[in-house]
Amino acid sequence: MPSLRPTRRTALKSSIAFGGYLIAPEISAADSTSANEQLNVACIGIGGQGAANVGGVKSQNLVALCDVDQVRGGKAFEKYSQAEKFADYRKMFDKLEKQIDAVVVSTPDHTHFHPSMAALERGKHLYCEKPMAHSVWEVRQMTKLAAKQGVATQLGCQRHAMANMHRSVELIQAGAIGDVSEVYSWVGGSRGMPSIPTQFPKVPETVDWDLWLGPAMPRPYDSTYCPYGWRFWWDFGTGETGNWGCHILDIPFWALGLKYPSRVEATGPEVDPQRTPKQMATKMHFAEQGVDLHWDHASGGPAKLKELGLDGKDMNTLFIGSKGMLLTGFNKLRLLPEEKFADFQSPESTIPKSPGFHKEWIQACKGGAPATCDFRYSGPLAETVLLGNVAYRAGGSFDWDGNTLTASGNDAVPALLKDEYRKGWEVAEV
Incomplete structure (x- = not known):
């Protein structure tokens, strides 16, 4: 450089x-x-x-x-x-x-x-x-x-920048549901685990395949990687967690002032070395705020919704507080239990409308x-999203020091924190 x-x-x-x-x-x-x-x-x-x-x-x-x-x-x-x-x-x-x-x-x-x-x-x-x-x-x-x-x-x-997201943050920060100890966020669907190609066509003349690969290790061209399927291959993408995590976890990160988790856990199907999973679940503990943040890639959302008898359609986040719950998404929200909040007076808006x-x-x-x-805000958010993938691929849990980027309790983690670049793409640490 x-x-x-x-x-x-x-x-x-x-x-x-x-x-x-x-x-x-x-x-x-x-x-x-x-x-x-x-x-x-x-x-x-x-x-x-x-x-x-x-x-x-x-x-x-x-x-x-x-x-x-x-x-x-x-x-x-x-x-x-x-x-x-x-x-x-x-x-x-x-x-x-x-x-x-x-x-x-x-x-x-x-x-x-x-x-x-x-x-x-x-x-x-x-x-x-x-x-x-x-x-x-x-x-x-x-x-x-x-x-x-x-x-x-x-x-x-x-x-x-969405108004409903602003309102969700304002409700949590105004104490509408009291002290929040647990948050469940999720993305539905079952995308992942694409078929492994067995025949490799000629690279289209309109694609510079070597430049597309960039720092990744060489492999033959196939349309399952380029132009879009890359998202579900570990060498190129970060799965549905990387695809949606920064959008959805932005809600609790902003509302609760989260930064670096102190512990990360993950469960899911057997890890495939090449492809991202169709489902997975992570739990991240933030010691400073005393909050457990759950992230699920699961069709139908997390089991917590069924346990509480809640319909998660068009929603993606559930805050559980000492005085109630907030079920929210990008476009709508519900304070629960509804009978308790029937006469609730919403706090005055404090977040300026985005231009x-x-x-x-x-x-x-x-x-x-x-x-x-x-x-400075979104860097820790993105790191936390990617740490969920790290925990899943490392096969379990670990304690995390975000200040030093070090994990303890799981020897598989360090190798998953940094990519190996092919020759000519090496970058020195800042």
């Missing part, structure tokens, strides 16, 4: 609330810019969710679009033809480094880290899709370097308040 360079934009110097925290930025970058001045933005990974993110920042000056798949990225390449077109983000930075102010990364999970670190090392503001990176170590490196550089960051937890999730980040890049999913 090249030597560190200062950014052209400035971060806010006052104390700002990140999700559930009140934090003062450690470093302020140089040269503030007018809120009306357009940012020069480069987008890496522009198909699927990447296309949505390009649309989210299209109000700015799109100077570069980068994708290894010319078909997957074709619509964005065509729609924003004023932007220079690249397949390799390294060549993009070599050519346009001085012009670029901010970078959006929306590639598969295993290739979030390297372009993100390249952007951060050059002092560029960064918007990165969830779950931030492919390993706990990678997330921590990105979080540390972003803080060191004083740049504006945002993790792609777009539902953080728009991407706009939060754009404003932060221009010297405004940090975005609500700045890495």
Whole structure:
């Protein structure tokens, strides 16, 4: 990686609330810019969710679009033809480094880290899709370097801006259900364990397969990996936990001010060395808050719902407090038991309406308040999500020291905290 360079934009110097925290930025970058001045933005990974993110920042000056798949990225390449077109983000930075102010990364999970670190090392503001990176170590490196550089960051937890989510957080923080000791969060469905390919077709001429693999170990091309099935292969994705965990666990993280768990446990089907599971369950204890946070990937939700006789349709989180329960999702909520809360007067709203999730980040890049999913909040969230996968793959439980990234009680954990990169993709620790 090249030597560190200062950014052209400035971060806010006052104390700002990140999700559930009140934090003062450690470093302020140089040269503030007018809120009306357009940012020069480069987008890496522009198909699927990447296309949505390009649309989210299209109000700015799109100077570069980068994708290894010319078909997957074709619509964005065509729609924003004023932007220079690249397949390799390294060549993009070599050519346009001085012009670029901010970078959006929306590639598969295993290739979030390297372009993100390249952007951060050059002092560029960064918007990165969830779950931030492919390993706990990678997330921590990105979080540390972003803080060191004083740049504006945002993790792609777009539902953080939704009004119902704000209301759920306000109810918990106002003490509507008393002291919360237990939370159940879940995603339904049974996606995972795709079929292992036995015949390998020729790589499409429109795909640079070597660049798509990036730091991952070489393997033959197959459509089960690219363009989308990668999510359910450990070498490339993080399963449904990585896919949905940052969206859903954002609710209890924000509401309860969680950071690093002190213990992580997991159960599920026999671990497959290649593929992510169709179901799994984790339990994370947060000693500081005295909270047990359960995460389930299970069709129909966690067993707790049936135990309590609750319908979890369109919901994803159950808070259990000393005075009642809150069952909530992205779009609706219920205080329980309903007869107890029949005359409940909701507290006054305290969370400002978001100007728009991407706009939060754009404003932060221009010297405004940090975005609500700045890495100082969302980094610990992403690490916790990935720790659930670590516990499952390690076959059990472990105690966790989030300050030092060390586990005790399970010898299988250390090897799962950091990926092994193929030659030429090695990265030094920040």
